[in-house]
């Protein structure tokens with residue numbers, strides 16, 4: 001199995017705050033991984049280390065055997081699609097201008113851009129007539145679809161999403177969860193997803209990585225976290241969000 005990301009002993013401080021405390025994580029190409037944990041546990045920081053957006057204080061981070069360093073992060077990031085926590089669309093650009101920004105910068109021919117936009121509208125199920133709208137003329141769910149299209153524009157090898165559904169109401173969120181799952185399956189790309197919702201993590205990703213106070217406390221499937229928790233914290237975290245456990249009720253009662 002080929003590791004696409006290999007992080008070893010990563011340490012990151014923000015002033016007096018230890019955001020990542022000796023984090024080692026290897027992600028196999030083509031798999032989907034969810035980083036879960038409470039607010040402040042270091043999920044976004046870990047994602048930003050993978051993107052080369054933050055300099056670390058210790059350890060090594062590699063993407064396809066290349067050290068991820070902020071000075072070369074632009075070239076690396078063209079291979080990574082990133083959907084940031086707040087959406088991050090440019091308000092003064094239309095939907096299609098937002099999505100095509102990097103492709104324009106890389107001088108893609110107009111026809112290639114147009115064809116890719118068309119594919120992405122179909123993939124994310126956003127009607128093409130939204131192409132000329134501005135972000136403020138979209139709903140939260142539509143904006144997230146545009147953020148996703150922008151991340152996918154250059155056909156990245158990996159897709160990194162930071163709480164992509166965090167701000168949405170439950171029904172829109174459920175719709176988008178199903179669409180995201182289909183998209184992940186059709187792409188076959190490596191996906192790293194941040195969420196604080198364990199049921200969403202289990203629905204969208206094969207492997208969960210649970211962070212607590214900047215450390216990985218457990219790495220495995222939801223069933224493994226439930227049946228063989230690495231520490232009492234894992235059980236507390238899982239039990240605090242009961243609904244995902246319903247499907248695991250019978251195996252759990254045989255422990």
Ligand SMILES: Nc1ncnc2c1ncn2[C@@H]1O[C@H](COP(=O)(O)OP(=O)(O)O)[C@@H](O)[C@H]1O
Pocket residue numbers: 014015017018019037038039040041042043044045046
């Ligand atoms: N730019 C920053 N400046 C100072 N502290 C930060 C910054 N980013 C994150 N932190 C701190 O680092 C810790 C981890 O944050 P973060 O990775 O954003 O957690 P999460 O995404 O799990 O909520 C928190 O204590 C947070 O306050």
Ligand SMILES: [Mg+2]
Pocket residue numbers: 043044045085
């Ligand atoms: Mg975060």
